[in-house]
Amino acid sequence: MRKRFRTNKQSDSIFPIAIDELEQLLQDNFPNNPDLVFSKYHHHGKKIAVFYISYMVEIDKVENYLLEPLLSMEMDWTTQTLLNEIPVSSGKTTVYLDDVLNGILLGKVFVYIEQEKEIIEYILSNKEKRSLEKAETESLVLGPKVAFTESLITNLNIIRWRIRSTDLVLEEIKVGKKIPREVRLIYMKSVANETDVNTMRQRLLDLDVDDIEDSVVLSQYIEDSSSNLFPQLDSTELPDRFTYSITKGKVGLLVENSPSGIVAPATLFSFLESTEDLYMKWQAGSFLRLVRFLAMFFSIIVTPGYVAVITYHYEVMPMQLLLSVGESRASVPFPPLLEALLIEFMIELLREAGARLPTKVGQTMGIVGGIVIGQAAVQAGITSNILIIVVAMSALASFTSPSYLLGTTIRLIRFPLIFLSGILGFIGLIFGICLLIIHLLRLTSLGTPYLAPLYPLSLQDFNKVFYRLPFNMDNKRAKFNRPKDIVRYSAKEAKRKRDIDE
Known part of the structure; x- marks a missing residue:
């Protein structure tokens, strides 16, 4: 009778058992699996079985460190003897069937x-992983270029090297019923808010899913509002951005086989921050943050505003500009609403095509396609050259966001705002923006208001979001993150000027 995975571990103990019965049990649970190696050996009248999946273990280590000492052993085989004599430090025992079946899938070698x-398990897994590379979606000019990989061990090693502190906690949690996946809950014990840590831990433990494909998928399961358009947990592939957030009192997640980490709580403004701001002088960093904020606002309203002006509100335009717009639209057969939606859709097609094509081909497609199609559309009288300029500037502004998720959200918001502006003019545009603001005011991330520190208003935290201060003046952590220890260092000591003879 075939045995299945069970959750009651007390009933999973199948030992002692005959070697032949154990072999049949494994064949029943792994049918049609030719890579399952089950070897039998005899020694001093005893039988022993060694089994594993061949491509998931390092065969050289199995033969040199396990089989060779095992078969050359003079004393009688016992569980304790093997643990003492075989030179593999990862050996330990178990009595549960679930541990055996799941361990085989994790690349462990079992000796019975x-x-x-009891049965002995050794960790001799062969984990395929790619080398450390530059970040693809979050490119930097200054600062560390290394990015996370799909190997959780490699990612944890990077985190440990960047935060060499006994205060760092790397809590292990298993998520997924049919395909368990390791998730690490990471935080600074003396800094992170206990409520945030407990909330994140409870949401992970309460997940009732078969599998978690990636950290971005996991964030959609555990965020405060799963039906919301805006991302509520920050996702990053940059270890420096991840560790910077951890040291400021936030909570992080790393998922096995995922090349990105999750940081929470996140606000709308944290998606517009970049660690590159820290590597510049504070004046330049503040300027770049301001540029991103203005670009986000500009990207949202410029195309809907153009549609509203051309459709209903000619009077707000200077006469010379009005004449230029009238001349460019003289041969366009479509109303401004349809014209704007058509060009915005064309831009999205070019962007998506450029992202899916190989890198060199995609760059060529984006540049050449935009120029050729835009010029051809103007000459054919399908659209005006003014609208081409407006849509192109709007698209460029949306690309300034360091977060790919927020940039996508901004581009998506433009479409309903364009529609409202084409139907109701400025009234529709203002109505849409008001609905958007009300929606953002109701959002939270791990209980933190999404518009903090703007709402609720906290002027002392503005330097953490809208601009930067010199490091010797930035001695406190953001209050809206609710850290246990809000003071990073003594401001009085930091301002003291010391000469070499002091």
Whole structure:
């Protein structure tokens, strides 16, 4: 009778068991699996079984460090003898069937002496991983260029090297029923807010899913409002941005087989921050943050505003500009609403095509396609050259966001605003923006208001979001993150000027 995975571990103990019965049990649970190696050996009248999946273990280590000492052993085989004599430090025992079946899938090697009450497992897994590379979606000019990889061990190693502190906690949690996946809850014990840590831990433990494909997918399961358009948990592939957030009191997540980490709580403004701001002088960093904020606002309203002006509100335009717009639209057969939606849709097609094509081809497609199609559309009288300029500037502004998720959200918001502006003019545009603001005011991330520190108003935290201060003046962590320890260092000591003879 075939045995299945069960959740009651007390009923999973199958030992002691005969070697032949154990082999049949494994064949029943792994049918049609030719890569399952099950070897039997005899020694001093005892039978022993060694089994594993061939492509998931390092065969050289199995033969040199496990089989060779095992077969050359002079003393009788016992569980304790093997643990003491075989030179593999990862050996430990278990009595549960679930541990055996799941361990095989994780690349472990099992050794069982017939009729013993325990089975030994060794971690000799062969994990394929790519080398450290530059970040693709979050490119930097200054600062570390290394990005996370799909190997959780590699990612944890990077985190440990960047935060060499005993205060760092790397809590392990298993998520997924059919395909368990390791998730690490990461935070600074003396800094992170306990409510945020407990909330994140509870949401992970309460997940009732078969599998988690990636950290971005996990964030959609555990965010405060899963039906919301805006991202509520920050996702990053940059270890420096991840560790910077952890040291400021936030909570992080790393997922096995995922090349990005999750940071929470996140606000709307944290998606517009970049660690590159820290590597510049504070004046330049503040200027770049201001540029991103203005670009986000500009990207949202410029195309809807153009549609509203051309459709209903000619009077707000200077006469010379009005004449230029009238001349460019003289041969366009479509109303401004349809014209704007058509060009915005064309821009999205070019962007998506450029992202899906190979890198060199995609860059060529984006540049050449935009120029050729835009010029051809103007000459054919399908659209005006003014609208081409407006849509292009709007698209460029949306690309200034360091977060790919927020940039996509901004581009998506433009479409309903364009529609409202084409139907109701400025009244529709203002109505849409008001609905958007009300929606953002109701959002939270791990209980933190999404518009903090703007709402609720906290002027002392403005330097953490809208601009930067010199490092010797930035001695406190953001209040809206609710850290245990809000003071980073003594401001009085930081301002003291010391000469070499002091």
